[in-house]
Amino acid sequence: MKVIVAGAGRLGRQVAQVMAAGDNQVTVIDQDDERVAALRDRPHVRLENGDACEPSVLERAGAYTADLVVATTGEDEDNLVISLLAKRQFAVDRVIARVNDTENAWLFDRTWGVDAAVPAAMPLISLIEEAAGAADTVALLRLGKAGVNVIETTITAHSRAVGRPLTEITLPEGTVVAAVVRDGGPVTPAPGLVLEAADEILVVSHATTESEVRAAFQ
Structure with missing residues (x-):
């Protein structure tokens, strides 16, 4: 395009x-x-x-x-x-x-x-x-020199992550939650933060794929 x-x-x-x-x-x-x-x-x-x-x-x-x-x-x-x-x-x-x-x-x-x-x-x-027209999980940035992917996924109303704190979400090895966007504003991704439908999760990883991130939250 x-x-x-x-x-x-x-x-x-x-x-x-x-x-x-x-x-x-x-x-x-x-x-x-x-x-x-x-x-x-x-x-x-x-x-x-x-x-x-x-x-x-x-x-x-x-x-x-x-x-x-x-x-x-x-x-x-x-x-x-x-x-x-x-x-x-x-x-x-x-x-x-x-x-x-x-x-x-x-x-x-x-x-x-x-x-x-x-x-x-x-x-x-x-x-x-x-x-x-991207899906709810897209590779936002591919920082080639650093070998890091920044990936964002949106929590849907049917996601099993709804109502659960971040500490209960099992992420692939080497993956870190960098930010949570809620109601248009950033929320500190504290371990006890309870996830809600429509939350947008930004994760950073060296090797994790979009599908793996989606599977962790959806």
């Missing part, structure tokens, strides 16, 4: 890294030289310096053949313009846009070319699911 990420802030960098880890062709656009420079060592990520609100910049980034555009800038006005251009001028099949100010959320619909609006407070995993 060909993906364009408009905005190389923290969220944009994370989205680019995740999508690239899934063997997608990723291009990141930003007009901030420092942000672009911070991504130069990222494998499989192409960089385009410029304003994504400019049609010529989107065209250089490959918008005519893109399957997905993700607008992640910190300005709602920019995200709306990028979305509209992507959908109307370049006929991009799927457009995802970040909503920075909740009062502007009503604008982020198909009128502006937005297929899915993602509130700024929404966890990264939810944005990726919107963008790529």
